[in-house]
Amino acid sequence: xxxxxxxxxxxIFNCCYxxxxxxxxSETKSTPxxxxxxxxxxxxEAAITHNPTIEFRRLGVxxxxxxxxxxxxxxxxNFGFQTDAEYGNLxxxxxxxxxxxxxxxxxxxxxxxxxxxxxxxxxxxxxINRKQQIKQAQLEVDEAISMEESMKNEIRELVIKQYQAIxxxxxxxxxxxxxxxxxxxxxxxxxxxxRNGVITxxxxxxxxxxxxxxxxxxxxxxxxxxxAKKLLENTVGFTFDKINSN
Numbered sequence: 754x755x756x757x758x759x760x761x762x763x764x765i766f767n768c769c770y771x772x773x774x775x776x777x778x779s780e781t782k783s784t785p786x787x788x789x790x791x792x793x794x795x796x797x798e799a800a801i802t803h804n805p806t807i808e809f810r811r812l813g814v815x816x817x818x819x820x821x822x823x824x825x826x827x828x829x830x831n832f833g834f835q836t837d838a839e840y841g842n843l844x845x846x847x848x849x850x851x852x853x854x855x856x857x858x859x860x861x862x863x864x865x866x867x868x869x870x871x872x873x874x875x876x877x878x879x880x881i882n883r884k885q886q887i888k889q890a891q892l893e894v895d896e897a898i899s900m901e902e903s904m905k906n907e908i909r910e911l912v913i914k915q916y917q918a919i920x921x922x923x924x925x926x927x928x929x930x931x932x933x934x935x936x937x938x939x940x941x942x943x944x945x946x947x948r949n950g951v952i953t954x955x956x957x958x959x960x961x962x963x964x965x966x967x968x969x970x971x972x973x974x975x976x977x978x979x980x981a982k983k984l985l986e987n988t989v990g991f992t993f994d995k996i997n998s999n
Contacts, residue, residue: 803990
């Protein structure tokens with residue numbers, strides 16, 4: 754009976770050992786290296802340039818500025834230069850009676866006529882409403898500029914938050930990685946002590962459970978870090994791996 758119990762304990766120990774060793778090997782290979790981030794202002798500028806909504810707002814500003822110029826030049830529609838030209842044959846028929854004798858006279862001439870002139874109109878509605886139309890067009894420009902600046906501020910705030918988030922996640926991942934290293938070393942010592950009969954199976958299981966929790970915390974920190982990294986890369990429009998590989 755005692756031999757059976759020892760055999761069961763041996764199987765439990767080796768299963769735990771294999772799982773811990775496998776996890777340690779996997780963590781050693783998959784631990785991400787620390788990246789160097791570009792300056793915050795460069796990231797903000799890249800995010801503003803990359804954002805399609807800001808580009809849409811910018812084009813809206815240009816369109817409204819063009820409308821203001823159109824309104825300012827609207828008066829030229831009431832001023833113009835006009836020319837007319839005519840070319841053709843002119844037929845003239847005359848009928849007369851002399852001494853009771855009718856006479857029919859037909860003549861034909863070729864003529865080219867042209868006229869050149871300037872015209873100026875004074876539409877009452879345009880004169881009265883012109884200033885108001887220009888003012889309204891300018892207000893639309895100011896509104897579009899304000900919306901563009903508001904969107905830029907939102908992008909700045911987003912980049913700042915994501916920038917600080919990735920720095921925090923990177924530090925937390927570094928701490929969790931150190932904890933994993935310490936737990937790994939501690940687990941190796943515990944395994945030796947268990948093999949030598951220094952500690953009981955219950956103590957070994959407790960320490961193994963603590964190590965597993967540290968592993969879970971590390972995996973969570975790594976996932977949070979990669980998520981923060983991808984979100985910032987998506988905002989600025991490029992990846993940091995290319996920068997750090999140079």
